[in-house]
Amino acid sequence: MSFSSLGLNAELLRAVADAGYSEPSPIQAKAIPACLEGRDVLAAAQTGTGKTAGFTLPILQRLSANHYDRNRPVRALILTPTRELAAQIGESVDKYGKYLNPRLKSDVVYGGVKINPQMMRLRGGVDILVACPGRLLDLVGQNAVKLDRVETLVLDEADRMLDMGFMRDVRKILNLLPKKRQNLLFSATFSKEIRELTSTLLSDPVSIDVAPRNTAAETVSQSVYKADKKVKPALLIHLIKQHNWRQVLVFTATKHMANRVTQHLQKADITAAAIHGNKSQGARTSALAGFKSGEIEVLVATDVAARGIDIAHLPNVINFELPNTPADYVHRIGRTGRAGASGQAVSLVAPDERDQLRQIERLISKSIKVAEAEGFDPNAGHAEMADSRAGTPPPRGNRNGGPRRDSRSADAGDKPARRRRPRSRSAGRSE
Incomplete structure (x- = not known):
């Protein structure tokens, strides 16, 4: 099957070819025709399944085929849970729509940056708006944008929006939209609340499930180092240097540990950067750009901040700490092995993480092989963790292995909302 068989116009096919794609992924093959027909x-x-192109391509075609309104009301609204994912979708809209004439205008809005520049940009109107829920409601409250002309709504990663406490804001946004519209909902999992939302939001939808959930791609090799x-930290450095790994995405459970791991890597002359909720948006954008270009060898991230990291041939994912939720393991390692490419996922597992490992293995229905780090001396590892200021062994009770995981040091959204105290309106808008 080719993209030309899906009913896309010549301008979009040209942009797809420029991006290096010749055959649609399974979800694209099913979603694009349904979206073009106007179906929910x-x-x-x-x-990593190609879903972004699955909805951006048909949206671009449907909007470009309709009459042009010089006031540019928002006609397509795409809601996402995180800044990085919003930016990624915005890039896809620009990439695929570059040959359309007239070109559609798009914008991306999220929190963590000043609101005034976003308000100024929206004054000129916008055809396609990609937004995080909290900032969008802020802009609506400032009368900077209206949503009464939306023709297509996309809820991307709906399950993650639920986990991060955004569903209340999403429901408020739904009340601002026209009753008659096309609705596209994408979710990796379907909880009771997500199913309730779909029953009220979607009308006779086309259901698409192209791959079993909670499974990793067969092209991803998985291994565990105890x-x-x-x-x-010393083992991580040893593995990276021994195998000469480049473009390594490392996951930690907390923002604090992400910073610590980054510091250890930098001291070992490995170019590394951390990306998490405490970093400014400028720092996050810069780190991600450096990682994609190869200037930064290792990107250390928390689960929430890593949403939206989309690199076609990312070769290595390392779990410095296992996630608390087994399904997040699948999300993490799904960053590699995309589009048929090979990749590897390595997990460093401490004794107190063995129960988490067992839960992960039950979820993916397979045992993960245990590997040995050839040439690694654990005692040397202790020496590397010594107090660098004095060059002496660490004192008793040091915390070089990282703090106990608790909600005070966890990244916002690292744990499902149900395990935390209810978010206030402002807390839910951190993205």
Whole structure:
């Protein structure tokens, strides 16, 4: 099957070819025709399946085919849970719509940056708006944007929006939209609340489930290295240097640990940067751009901040700490092995993480092989963790293995909302 068989126009096909794609992914093959017909769509789709093009391409075609309104009301609204994912979708809209004439105008809005520039940009109107829920409501409250002309609504990663406490804001946004519109919902999992939302939001939807959920791509090799917390940083450095790994995405459970791991890598002359909720948006954008270009070898990220990291041939994912939720393991390692490419996922597992490992293995219905780090001396690892200021062994009770995981140091959204105290309106808008 080719993209030309899906009913896309010549301008979009040209942009797709420029991007290097010749055959649609399974979700694209099913979603694009349904979207072009104006049908509602309910898709079980994880990051890395090609779903972004699955909805941006038909949206661009449907909007460009209709009459042009020089006031440019928002006609397509795409809601996402995080800044990085919003930016990624915005890039896709620009990439695929570059040959349309007249060109559609798009914009991306999210929190963490000043609101006034966003308000100024929206004054000129916008055809396609990609937004995080909290900032969008702020802009609506400032009368900077109206949503009464929306023709297509996309809820991307609906399950993650639920986990991050955005569903209340999403429901408020739904009340601002026209009753008659096309609705496209993408979610990796379908909880009771998500199913309730779909029953009221979607009308006779086309259901798409192109791959079993909670499974990793067959092209991803998975392995475990057992290591005490105190030697994990040294083991991580050893593996990266021994195998000469480049473009390594490392996951930690907390923002604090992401910073610590980054510091250890930098001291070992490995170019590294951290990306998490405490970083400014400028720092996050710069780190991601450096990682994509190869200037930064290792990107250390928390789960929430990593949403939207989309690199076609990312070769290495390392779990410095296992996630608390087994499904997040699948999301993490799904960053590699995309579009048929090979990749590897490595997990450093401490004794107190063995139960988490067992839960992950039950979820994916397979045992993950245990590997040995050839040439690694755990005692040398302890030495590397010594107090660098004095060059002496660490004192008793040091915390070089990282703090206990608690909600005070966790990244906003690292744990499902149900495990935390209810978010206030402002807290839910951190993205």
